[in-house]
Amino acid sequence: MGILATAARKVFRSKDRDQFYEKSPQLLATPSHPILATFELPSITSSCSSTSSSSSSLSSSSTFWNSPTPSIWSPRRYIPARVRKNISRRQVAVLTCGLFALLVWIVPPPQTWGRQVAHINVPHHLTSPYQVLRPIAQAARKHPPDPQRWLEHNSNNKHATASSNRLVSAVSPHGLVSKRPRAALISLVRNSELEGIVQSMTQLEYHWNRKYQYPWVFFNDEPFNDEFKAATRNLTSSKIYYEVVPKDHWSLPDWIDEGRFMNSLEYLGAIGVGKGWMISYRHMCRWNSGFFYRHPRLKDFDWYWRVEPDVHFFCDIDYDVFRFMRDNNMKYGFNMNILDDARSFPSLWSRTRSFINAHPELIHPEADLDWLLDARNNGDYNNCQFFSNFEVGDLNFFRGKANEKYFDWLDRGGGFYYERFGDAPIHTLSVAMFVPKNEIWFFRDIGYQHDINRHCPPHSAHRCACEPTPIDENFYRLVPLESPQKKPDDTCIRQFLGGGWLEKKVGWSQDGERMFGGDGYHGYELTGLDG
DSSP: OHHHHHHHHHHHSOTTTOTTTTTHHHHHHSOSSHHHHTOOEEOSSSOOOTTSOTTTTEEOHHHHHHSOOOOOOOGGGGSOHHHHTTSOHHHHHHHHHHHHHHHHHHSOOGGGTTOOOOOOOOOSSTTOTTOOOOOOOSSOOSSOOOHHHHHHHHOTTTTOTTOSOHHHHTBOTTSSBOOOOOEEEEEEOOGGGHHHHHHHHHHHIIIIIHHHOOOEEEEESSOOOHHHHHHHHTTOSSOEEEEEOOGGGSSOOTTSOHHHHHHHHHHHHHTTOTTTTOHHHHHHHHHHHHTGGGSGGGGGOSEEEEOOTTEEEOBOOOSOHHHHHHHTTOOEEESOEEEOOGGGOTTHHHHHHHHHHHOGGGSOTTOOOGGGEEGGGTTEEOOEEEOTTSEEEEHHHHHSHHHHHHHHHHHHTTHHHHSOOOHHHHHHHHHHHHSOGGGEEEOTTSOEEETTEEEOOSSOTTTBOSOOOOTTTTTTTTSOTTOOOOOOSSOHHHHHHOGGGGOBOTTOOHHHHHHTTOOSOOOBSOOSOOO
16 A cells, blocks of 8 residues: 555655646545545555554545655656656656556466466357367467467358459458468379269369369379360369379389289288278379379479369358468368278388387477377277378478378388278378377368268258268278277277367266177267257
């Protein structure tokens, strides 16, 4: 109270600085209202000792304003003399109080100092039209991107090429001109798959690309015929490129033992590994893993969206997906996170572990591999993967030194031909090692189906033609019943998201559910369909 009283007195008793000197003390110290006039304040001449009597510590209001000023700290001491001549005590007091208030507003309470808060960035109402589901934060950043805010400002087809206000749509929220991303829709497809790609292309064009008109790039291991070109050109007004995969990217490398390779084809086919007997499928997995981004046609692009034949897109998408990825510094986007058949790649994790030991300097400091490791299975790879039939990615990430070295390491080991390494687990491990988790995006809002795996967002009946699916819907559909692999305790997408998505219902147990015929994955508090 002493400091505040003295500061107030100095403000209103400054004869040389305050033109209202004669009036201000009376206005403040002698209230005209008779009730207020009887109010008395504590004296500032005595200390704040708890032993002082209450009667002796009171004085009249006039005594308060006219009592001698004790020698106390003043902010004016630290103001240069030149400045002091041009600034009044009132201004100093106001400025000091303002700075103090600013500090109180900015500095967190002491009880929160040193506390690291980790949480899922999930809206309280899952009815949000943007379906933003993010993993727990791994590291605090000074100015992190805000995808939720971006979606709020850039949806409603703001950046569509057919927009009536293209000048406004080219300006970012920060007032800078935002260039259109150099991006393309890419598809590895054969002439014989024309019907399937027509279906995929028709749906994606209708729901999204007719508004944004990004080019299509089709790849084939042989030239496209005229029928294929005519049919696909009839489906879009965007530019289309038809490219042939180089022979050395679609043939057996010279370091592969052909006899061992043929034995692998026979063995994997016999035990029922999906497409394990197909030579062309091995070439395709290898090309999608480490060669697609090297094709000369893609050198003019920075982003890609992979589109497979015979897939379905169920939802209208009202924002520029590529612009979203670029503006929010995302490197990789997925739609499903599910188990793969571990019999396809028995040595993948041991080779990956050897790579990490040989090149620890390439692992990103914010990398998170924990969600891919099974503590109950000696810390081995849990076989979770981003389902790469749907993926949106940064081509410059894949062209980077770390990913290139990792692919070459696996390729030289022969795993694409002696086993059946797939591009999905390889992309997943590469992204997990070389990209921070907060630069990986879950496109929960895009309804999609590939074969038996289907994903549909909740609360989206106004824009999606599909039945909403729980977040765990496709967890182990790719794993045949005859596969002896151990499934992890939690589903892949929940391990990726972490936090509240791993919380179980009170009294529920995995073993208890399995005793009654369940699969052991229905005890979660959140289903992904919650409103």
